[in-house]
Amino acid sequence: MPRDAQVPVAPIEADAAFEQLAKFDHVVLAVSGGPDSMALLVLAAEWRQRRNGALPSLSAATVDHRLRPEASREAGFVARESLRLGLPHATLPWTDEKPLSGIPDAARQARYRLLEAHARSLAASTVAVVTAHHLDDQAETFAMRLARGAGVTGLSAMPAERALLEGSTVRLLRPLLPFPKSRLIATLEARGVPCVDDPTNKDSRYERARIRHALLPALVATGISAAALATSARRLGDAEAALHYAEERFTATLALSFGNEVFAAFDREAFREGPTLLRQRLLARLIARYGGASERPELSEIEDLAARLQAEEKSTATLGGAMVSSGSRFIRVWREAGRLAQPDLLLVPGESRTWDRRFIVRRVPEAIGPVRVRPLGQENYLVIAGRLIPGRRPPARAVHALPSFWKDDDLVAVPSLAPFAVASEAPFLEAGCELKALALSAAY
Structure with a gap:
């Protein structure tokens, strides 16, 4: 374990990490009550004090997923701690009917929807939601995606900033990505700040819990640290940015057009002359754009479709809720009506x-x-x-x-x-x- 792994986050480090928040009028801190988010709450409150009233204003929000009986009590705990630190707090309940499977993913999507709606309801011109994702989360996400055979895009690091939801003006920020979990825990311990323990974080029925408590310790035992995995994810993020740059230039050769979002069309021969990876990325983006609410296809399915378009003179295929039709001059993509529910x-x-x-x-x-x-x-x-x-x-x-x-x-x-x-x-x-x-x- 690195020497500074259990050293609390210093004010100078927090100032550098939270500097990206300063461009917003208001920032909502997503706080569940666990050690990571409580460290976020404390560090952000201290950062605000050091700014002597300069924007942004801060508030906290807790999503109560209504999945555990303790959740409402934990939201109350966060509300009291927020009040102690001088921050307004809101509890956001997930009242929808819960799915029978895929609960972690459904809960994550619900969390972001509720936070986005709450952020938009605030009287501020520019708003961001801040989460407590940290270096260990980055490593876990990398390992999970690696287990699924993900490509460059999937293995890329969680970005420090992005839109909270597709098309939303609310931004999602992750200022704690440089810090391991142990340092966030040390930050709480140094201040005597309590936190809550969510038992689902240790439940082996969930993929992230299995990665956290089985795979990562095994990797560390062989000398592969969480920091090394996070570094690989960051560097793959740089590669992803370079590929995006190349993709934009490849796309410019295709005479790509969008018929008022009814369908997309692009030059077939120019497409076939492009590198394999860029052809796959273009198809994936168009299928996501026109596939609507359908489930996104696997990378292997995109690879197979790109190969088919390369090999066959004319073809028609459906994938991810989209229809892909290749003719003598153009390839067209549109929404598959039969998959629209x-x-x-x-x-x-x-x-x-x-x-x-x-x-x-x-x-x-x-x-x-x-x-x-x-x-x-x-x-x-x-x-x-x-x-x-x-x-x-x-x-x-x-x-x-x-x-x-x-x-x-x-x-x-x-x-x-x-x-x-x-x-x-x-x-x-x-x-x-x-x-x-x-x-x-x-x-x-």
């Missing part, structure tokens, strides 16, 4: 909802009556196909999975098709711009 959404005036993890559907307050959003479907598309410009119509199968707006049994609008409509029909498809379907995807 999106229920109807009822929109009230002024409301925005996420639809199939691809669109934000919205109605302005003056829009006509209650409207529902549902997939257009093949039958309804045939009814309105004549409203589109001949020769410019998108692939019919790509249209079937678009969000359409309905008033009772009457089709009111299909906003995504408005750019393809003859001039006289565009107002119908847009419903006078009162109903909107805005793509969630960021610019490629």
Whole structure:
């Protein structure tokens, strides 16, 4: 064990780690009550005091997953400690029905959704959520992904900053990544600050617990430290950034276009001339973009599809909720309608909802009556196909999975098709711009 492994985090180290928080108006500290997050709470509160009132303002939030009877009591403990340190606190309950399997992943997603909604509710122009991920977490994540045969992207380090959720303006920060868990525990012990112990962290039914208590100690015994694994993850993160740079330049050769998010199309020959890894990365990104709420494919499946597109002159395949069609000149990608299990959404005036993890559907307050959003479907598309410009119509199968707006049994609008409509029909498809379907995807 390194000599400084159990040395508390010094103020000068904390100042350097928390400097990335200074660009925000408000920062929400995600605190569960465990040793890692309690160290975050204490160190951040001390950092705020050293700043003498300069932004950002700080608050704490605890997600009560309602999975253990002790959780509400632990949230109360965090609330009291936050008050002692002069920080406002909020408890965010996860009240949804719990899944029968995949609880850790579902709980993580729920945690980020609740934190994101809470952060957006605060009266601040720029908001960040800060978690207590540390060096040991980085090593555990690397080992977990290595066990699954992950590539460069999967093995890359958890970034110190990213969007909290896809498309969100709320940022996620991880300032404690340079520090091992032992130093965070030492920081609490030096101040006499208590913490709680979540028994699920030691439950061998969960993958992370098995990695933490079985694999990592075995690796350490052979001389492979958590710090070495974290360093490899960081360096692979640098490699990932370089690959992203190369991918952007490869993409620029493809004449890649997005038909108002109805479908993507790119040059087949230019694609086939590219390096294998960049072809795989492009496909993975497009499938994620058009696959909606479908489960993401495995890397091995992406590899097989890229090889097939390279070998076959013409082909059609479905993967990850997306259809990939290769013709003589272009490869096209669109949402596979048969995999879309999106229920109807009822929109009230002024409301925005996420639809199939691809669109934000919205109605302005003056829009006509209650409207529902549902997939257009093949039958309804045939009814309105004549409203589109001949020769410019998108692939019919790509249209079937678009969000359409309905008033009772009457089709009111299909906003995504408005750019393809003859001039006289565009107002119908847009419903006078009162109903909107805005793509969630960021610019490629």
